[in-house]
Amino acid sequence: MLPMEEKFIYTDEEKERSEQILTELQDTLGQSFLENDLPKLRNHLSRSIAANAIRRNVFGLNPILCALQTAAIAVKDIGLKRDSVLAILLHQSVQDGNLTLEEIDSRFGEGVSKIIHGLIRIRMLYQKTPVIESENFRNLLLSFAEDMRVILIMIADRVNLMRQIRDVENKEAQRSVSEEASYLYAPLAHKLGLYQLKSELEDLSLKYLEHDAYYLIKDKLNATKAARDAYISSFITPVSEHLKAAGLKFHIKGRTKSIHSIWQKMKKQKCGFEGIYDLFAIRIILDSPADKEKMQCWQAYSIVTDMYQPNPKRLRDWLSVPKSNGYECLHITVLGPDKKWVEVQIRTERMDEIAEHGLAAHWRYKGVKAEGGMDDWLASIRAALEAGDNLEVMDQFKSDLYEKEIYVFTPKGDLLKFPKGVTVLDFAYHIHSKIGNQCVGGKINGKNVSFRTELHSGDTVEILTSTTQKPKQEWLNICKSSRAKAKIRLALKETQVKDGLYAKELLERRFKNKKIDIEEATMGHLLRKMGFKEVSEFYKQIAEEKLDPNYIIEEYQKVYNHDHNLNQPKEAESAENFEFENPSTEFLKKNDDVLVIDQNLKGLDFSLAKCCHPIYGDPVFGFVTVSGGIKIHRCDCPNAPEMRKRFGYRIVKARWSGKGTSQYAITLRVIGNDDIGIVSNISNIISKDEKIVMRSINIDSHDGLFSGNLVVLLDDNSKLNMLIKKLRTVKGVKEVVRI
Known part of the structure; x- marks a missing residue:
């Protein structure tokens, strides 16, 4: 701000010009102004001037x-x-803090x-120091303004500013304003069909950026x-x-191209x-x-080319094959009078309408890239402008055009486009794969957030x-962009290779x-026995600590001993007692789960019966043996009916009353179809549960069916029931029974 002693002076010439414009506005708008609008406006401006x-x-x-x-x-x-x-007349007062939006409203x-x-919101975007040359920033402005009149006012303001800065001393600011007019406001005006203002910008x-080129062309045109x-x-x-003589109905527009357009062609050619x-x-x-x-178009073409010699290299036939955006027209260059090109x-009225207002809006075939569903939206605004409709109904042109896209800033002010719904993690992978792989969170507009946080238009993201x-597998569910997901899959694959x-x-x-x-x-035989079809999956489970190297x-x-016949010969065991092949007495001896026996007696010596393998959580009873010890059986033990019938006087009550750290060896009988990969699927289910350890697996297959025993270590019957339930869901498994 200027020092207070530098009082603002409203010159007589400025006052006279201001009154003239205000009178013209009042005359033009007529009844549009309310009765007290201008008195209140004058009063506010007078008090602002008086208060310096x-x-x-x-x-x-x-x-x-x-x-x-x-x-x-x-x-x-x-x-x-x-x-x-x-x-327009009051927004600077709000920007400077001399008025509030609430006061304006009332x-x-x-x-x-x-x-x-809306004008203040746009001003805030500029404070992010964006790269204004980008198409993304133009589109962000359109979606961020909320009310389309905001954009129209910005264009009018820039046109006026460009008119006023011809002789200013601050050439650096003049250049900056002119660059914005060229990169930002002229394309916006073009998109909205404001061709005259666009050409002037x-x-x-x-004129300000390339002074010599401008005056060279201007002088030649003048x-x-x-x-x-x-x-x-x-x-x-x-x-x-000639066209009338041929019976055609038409009208002709003739014009000289703008100085800017001529200069662009001179540079291009x-x-x-x-x-x-x-x-x-x-x-x-x-x-x-x-x-x-x-x-009729070709008829007009024939008439023109009969009169003037055409340049065949300059013929553009978008009549037979329209442009991909629907644009239809014949472009020819002919040698007119005095040998001038x-x-x-x-084109027809319909083609002209499509080119001017439809999906093939003029700015598209001029090389400005279209975005999403903006065409119809902008075309309706352009139509309203050209028809002179009451633009106070522009509330309908709210920022609903970007339902599928958002635009966010990098900390340096670059503007990036994403599909709606993307997260901080998507943004990280867009910057670089390494940034994405190492992402732990982010900052949105300076506030710390999770990498799961969704982004919105106008956000600055760090x-x-x-x-x-x-990177983790669940990241694929967090990211929305296909680009980020592809990078995550690649990173997971590379991680798997490294872990392997x-x-x-x-x-x-x-x-x-262990020498x-x-x-x-032998290792291949072991992998097959453990149910692994892929070596990579075997090493993956070791890396994830689901398989113990010692095991x-x-x-x-x-x-190895089996393959090389180094096992000691032993009596062949029947399938019924297969579960005793790897006895887990070491676990049973260390049992620290608490049982209450008979009339609340604790601390009695007991052991778990091998006929039914009770585990914590099973309904159980005690059986006093001949030696005086107590065997614990499941209530549904196959031997229970016989024991109750013959030795009922030896049976005592028992119940679990405290959970320790004990694990129990349980054998499951599995029967099903011998499908490819079924053994691997079964072993995968067991290995994925970190509280269940597979001790052994032995499966035989005959005539397309398999049957076998699984020995697992777990700590209670809830885990066992859950495991059985999961195994029954494996495709091909017909029966899972605890034995």
Whole structure:
């Protein structure tokens, strides 16, 4: 701010000009203003000036006069009404803190305060120092403004500013404003069909940014203006006569291209002013029945090319094969009178309507990329502008166009586009795979958030990383973008390979410590016995600590001894007592679960019966043996009926009363179809439960059916019931029984 002694002075010339514009606005808008609008506005501005609350801008311009000039453009060239004019004149007071939105609402209405709120929101976006040259920023502005009048006011304001800064001393600020006009506001004006304002913005930005080029073209155009107008007339007149003679209904538009357009062509074609083919552009628009459109267009083409020699290299036939965006037209360049090249465009009223307002809006075929569903939305606004509709009904043009896309900032001000619903983790992977893999969270607008947090348009996002972080399978459910998911899958695959190598080295080291050489054939036999079809899955379970290397070494030695006939001969055991092949008495002796026997007696010596293998949680009873010890049986033990019948006097009550750390060896009988991978599926279910350990698995297969026994270690019957339930869900398993 300026020092207080530098009092704001409203010059007589500025006052006179301001009053003139205000009178013109009042005359133009007529009854649009409410009775007290202008008195209240004058009163506020007078008090602001008296309180020295007004400051000239960076160019030394009077902000009140600038606002009035902007309002005049908004009314005359765009068609905005009362709410927009008041918002233009009052928003700086709100921005400076001299008025609140609530005060605006109560004095001038909700419509005015809403537009001012949108203008302030846009100002906040600029504070993020965005890269304004990007298409993304233009689209963010459109979606962020809430009310389309905000964008229209911004365009009017920039047009006015560009008109006023011709002779200013601050050339750096002049350049900055001009670059924004070229990169941001001219394309916005073009999208909205404000072609005159768009051309003015482009020409003025060229004037300030490339002074010599601008005046070179301007001088050449001025030197030949009268001759050029006469030339266009001389070209159009005979063409019109021939078209009428052919019975065609039409109208013709003739124009000289803008200075900016000519300069762009000179740069693109690398030639001087005289080398521009289509300095003159003529558009023939036919009023043609739908079934005769192509025929009449080619008829007009024939008439023009009969009169003037065409350049075959410059023929563009978008009539036979329309552009992918639906644009239809014939473009030809012909050698007119005095050997000057003139571009002629031939189209029908329908084609012209599509090109101007439909899906093939003019800005699309000019090379500005279309985004999402914006076409229809913008076309309806362009139609409203050109029809001169009351733009106070623009509430319908709310920011519902970006239901599928959002735009967010990086900390440096770059603007990135994402599908709606993406999270901080998506953003991290968009920046770089390594950033994504190490992401532990983020900051949205300076606040710490989880990497699961959803992003919204206008957010500034920063990623927090840790070198210890690794991608996880569940991240695939967090990310929404296919790009991020692909990177996560790749990272998981690479992690699995690394973990596999680590697990393999760990296992080899353990074998080496025990002085055991690994035979590939024996290891392959062990993997098949354990139900693994893939070596990678075997090493993955070691890396995830689901398989104990010491257990693997024990099993390896058993397989090795069996393969090399090193096992001691022993009496063949029947299938019925298969479960005793690997007795787990070491676990039973260490049993520290608490049983209450008979009349609340604790501490009695007891053992668990091997006929029914009771475990914690099973309904049980005690049986006093001949030696005086007590055997604990399940209530549904197959021997229970006989014991109750013959030795009822030896049976005592028993119940579990305390859980310790005991584990029990349980044998399950599994029967089913011998499908590919079924053994692997069964063993995977067991290995995935960290509280269940597989002691052994022995399965035989005959005629497409398998049957076998699983011995597992677990700590209570709830775990057992859950395991049985899971095993029964395996495709091909027909029966699972505890034995």
